Every structure is written in C-alpha cells, then in structure tokens.
Amino acid sequence: MNSNRRQLLGAGAATALLAFLVGRSTRLFAQAVDVENAVREFLGAETTAPDGPLSLELPQIAEYGNSVPISISVQSPMTVDDYVESVLVLAPRNPNVELATFHFSPLSGRAEVATRIRLARSQTVIALAKTSAGHFFRAEQHVEVIIGGCGA
Amino acid sequence: MAVRARVKIPKRVRAGEIFTVKTLVSHSMESGERVDPEGKRIPRHIINRFEVTFNRVPVFAVDIHPGVAANPFFQFTARIDTSGTFRLRWTDDDGEVTELSRDVTVEDG
Numbered sequence A: 001m002n003s004n005r006r007q008l009l010g011a012g013a014a015t016a017l018l019a020f021l022v023g024r025s026t027r028l029f030a031q032a033v034d035v036e037n038a039v040r041e042f043l044g045a046e047t048t049a050p051d052g053p054l055s056l057e058l059p060q061i062a063e064y065g066n067s068v069p070i071s072i073s074v075q076s077p078m079t080v081d082d083y084v085e086s087v088l089v090l091a092p093r094n095p096n097v098e099l100a101t102f103h104f105s106p107l108s109g110r111a112e113v114a115t116r117i118r119l120a121r122s123q124t125v126i127a128l129a130k131t132s133a134g135h136f137f138r139a140e141q142h143v144e145v146i147i148g149g150c151g152a
Numbered sequence B: 001m002a003v004r005a006r007v008k009i010p011k012r013v014r015a016g017e018i019f020t021v022k023t024l025v026s027h028s029m030e031s032g033e034r035v036d037p038e039g040k041r042i043p044r045h046i047i048n049r050f051e052v053t054f055n056r057v058p059v060f061a062v063d064i065h066p067g068v069a070a071n072p073f074f075q076f077t078a079r080i081d082t083s084g085t086f087r088l089r090w091t092d093d094d095g096e097v098t099e100l101s102r103d104v105t106v107e108d109g
Helices: A003-043
Strands: A054-057 A061-064 A068-074 A084-090 A098-103 A111-117 A123-131 A136-147 B005-008 B012-014 B019-025 B047-054 B057-064 B073-078 B084-092 B097-107
Touching (some): A003 A123, A068 A084, A084 A111, B047 B073
Parallel strands (some): A061 A136
Antiparallel strands (some): A098 B057, B005 B019, B019 B073, B047 B084
C-alpha cells in the first residue's frame, strides 16, 4: 500500500488507542471518585478507621465473578447502648461501586451477614462499619476473579 | 409480586438465644449493565431493599445495589425474648413487594 494510506491507517490506529486509554482511565477515575464519595459519606466527620472487630471473608480466588460468597462479622456487644448500626460494602472496580449496606439492631444478636455478590474483575473489596457509639471500622480483602461477573 | 421467596427460621427458640435466619428469593437482579444480542442495553430491574421486623420492630435490613448476585441470598442472626412474628419484605425497583411472615415461639418465655 502507498505511504499516504499507511500514514492514515497509523493515525487511525493511534487515535483509537488513545481513545481507548482515555476512556479506560476516565472510567477508572470515575470509579475511584465513586469509592471516595461513598467512603466520605459513610464516615462523615471521621477520616480513618481501623479494622479491629470488623472481619470480611471472601475467597482469594473466585472462578465466577457473577456469584462470589461474602461474609461479614463485627464483634460488638449489640446492646441498645452499643451496637453495629450499619456496614457498607464497596467493589471499587465494579460499574456500580456500592454493593450493599447492611443495617443491624440490638435484635440482630450478632452483627453478621452472609450473601453473594458480583465482581466484574479482580479487585480489593472494602467493608466499612459504623456503630451506635460513633466508632468506625474498615476492612479490605483482595479477590482474584477468573471470569468476570458481567452485569455487576 | 410473583417472585418466590424462602425462609429458614426456627419455630421455637429460648429467650435470648441467638439463632440464624436464611433467606432466598428468586430474582434475576438485572443490573442494567448487560446488553442483549442486538446490542441494546437491558434495563436495570433489581430488588433494592430487604427488611426484617419482629413484632413490627426493625431487626435487619439491606439496601441492595446491582452488585448483589442474582437470586439474592441473605443469612443473618436474631435474638428475641418473647414470642412473636417476623415479617420479611423484599421490594423491587417498581415498588412491588414480596412479604413473608413467620411466627417464632419463645420456650418458657
């Protein structure tokens, strides 16, 4: 092929690559902002949260991202004076970053829940807990996802 | 709502005993991210809220987003001191509600 066509093809390919990279980094940036907003809204005035009594269980490797078992537990007296109010779970690399918020009460007995989530790709899942006494906890667990759960 | 829902909960417990409740509801939980064979986006349609009360008092609830897997499963715990009725409600994006109730008796309560 002549050099003009070659140049045009080269320019076209370069533009496509650039558009892809910009699109991808825009999505990653948007997801990072979503995570930050969700965390900030949940923590309110707090800036950090230790893990402490919050434990987050996820498989290290998940073959199918469309159904990944997850289990969360927070050690707490679960009395009217001191109980876990809510736990927020985030998947930073999913199209929808917020997965669920669990609300507990003293009638829960324990602040524990097990469910199944969708993970679009390998990522570090984040859990944040808030107690009625105003304490916050945070835990993370990385999951390698073999086949992403489309529809996450 | 025509979705099928199942609950596993004990019929009798001791006062103050912590017991496990398992729930499962049939729902495709269409996230709104999928595309049909013609390339058109399949609209979102999920169950977005699950609420459990005991004698009308809130026990447990979940704000549910598209990242919860299809056929939502939730396992949680509860403790009660008197006999009564658990009500479990699943609400979807159209506002349709599926509700189940289960009586639990407290022995020598």
